[in-house]
Amino acid sequence: MLKRVAAALAAFLMVSAGAAAAQVQTRAQALAQDAGEYARLYGVAQDEALRRLHAQADSIPVTDAIADQYRARLAGISIQHRPDYRIIVYLTGSEAVPERRIRAGGMTVPVTFRTGAKASRERVVWAITYHQAAIRAALPSPPSMGLDPRTGELVVIAGNVVTAQEGGAGALDAKLSALTGVPVQVRVMDRIDRNLGLHGGSRVDGIDPANGKRYRCTTGFPVRDATRSGITTAAHCLDDMTYYAPDRSTLPLSFVGQWGWGYHDVQIFAGAAPERPLIYSDTARTVERPVERQVSRPSTRAGDFICHRGESSGYSCAEVELVDFAPAGDLCGGACLPTWVAVAGPTCKGGDSGGPVFSGTTAYGIVKGASYRKDGSCAFYFYMSLDYLPAGWSLVTEPALVPPRPNLPHTR
Template sequence: MPITFRTGAKASRDRVVWAITYHQAAIRAALPSPPSMGLDPRTGELVVIIGSALAEADGGVAAIDAKLEQLTGVPVQVRVLEHVDRNLGLNGGARLDGIDPANGKRYLCTTGFAVTDGVRSGITTAAHCLDDMTYYDAQRRPTVLSFVGQWGWGYHDVQIHTGGSFDRPLVYSDSAHTIERPVEAQRSKPSTRAGDFVCHRGESSGYSCAEVELVDFAPAAELCGGACLPTWITVAGPNCKGGDSGGPVFSGTTAFGVVKGASYRRDGSCAFYFYMSLDYLPAPWTLVVEPDLATHSRAR
């Protein structure tokens, strides 16, 4: 296949990601409200996403751009988007729900991928989902799952449940739970590029596909037990809703990650969603793929 090399990036990836990591607190303190930020790998710029009210104050976008470039020492691209970043609620592509003992309300989430620790088989979802969840198959038959653990700080948003069983590692790849797709490979974060075309299935928004935008993203809100590290990957929607949390992100039969949250426009529409790469599955848990089935069956 043809390979094209493009030059002219204004800064290296390592330099921009280091600037986000090292200066994140200072950037947040320099603005009236904390922005989202990430690396635009096409231009080599630190992307800072702010609301329109902030863009119209204190000299506008140009003044903010110059201020942040001086602060970080890297080129900055300010984007204006009236948005709210948040976890995708408690609503691989199947329904989970449970009742929060704190308020008695029922919440939804979405299953991600089949995983194994070499002894047990399990299923992933998002760490901010409830601990006690029930799985529902396409015929709405319930299976009560057992909580193993959750990892939800800095660069993690994943939890693992056991209690169900599976013959193959499959994800639903349509809104109606009628099409099952096998998981045959895993794409690492370093191999993920802006412009990659990926899909996700969420229990609330259904099935949709779009392009990867930012591969080193830090959400604006305190969604990671505090400020998030620039390890998240954004996808340009077009669909995302509360309840999609934990759902699978994939391309064909290749697994990419699990949905964490999204950024919503003022009218409630999905601006983009962001996911955790499967590189960050907690050891010793690993993704189950089709070639592993013989080993998985023995372990189960």
């Protein structure tokens, strides 16, 4: 039995004979695939798209340093894609900061500083955390909320019912601004937030003993603690799951544990250590790419162009919308903390839960859920940063394991 479990998890981590037929990309090939999506979405040449994705990665240390330098004034940092590619830094106060130009990805990237924000990022995130219950109580149903780093506002995403209230969304802006002490923008969207269903980088599924129905999820990233290796998926997936290889062969999995409250939605299955940390990066599961590093949530910016793969929706890429995001409802064992990252649609479906979020060979997080419009289309999805892997577990990278990250507080 132990040998069977070890063999199963080796396959689950995509190093088995069942996965051997897939093409393993180089770093350059992985970025070229994502650049193809960027070029299609923004109408630029492939080589320009590739330069911009290199610039996105290379500019992270610069924006991290800017965030530290202007922490007391920082309202947000975002990436602009149109009409040109540049970094926008939004600050409180009126003291101007001259534009900078940096070299990143083989191109010159302007860094533009805007002033006049009414509240710092730290104040807005604190307001979300402290006033979340009161904001929820002020609306007919619990909204999602987050900081928009482009405007410095606390964004409350509510259903159409608010337009029927006295004064509509504008009056609610003023009411919630007075309540929280920070600028608030109510965005009306007829949508439903929910976890992305139990459906499957690769497919896993199982039967819920409570109702006898079969559900699927998506596998995420290889991880390791001091003694074990494993693979992630979402905590709201079933505990008893079976792995489905691309050739439709099946293997049972060994459950380790799940963490699913407040700022967590992650489950781990353990087994034999992978020879290489690989994830599927195409819809058909014929292409794999190595995992070489991870980007933390503090280093993630609105406008970053990232991709995900879900068993139901396949491979797609889009922009980060909100970095300090609290999903609506009680999807986190109660109200969610503003520690999630929201990414623009239109591609997400039930069954994508647990899937990997990445750019090139860099890991970002694990898909949790999505917000759907009334017609069923995907407005945006949201993921858990790998910063919040359970204590003692860390991402497996190539060629070596990333040192374990310290436990992080619920909010930054």
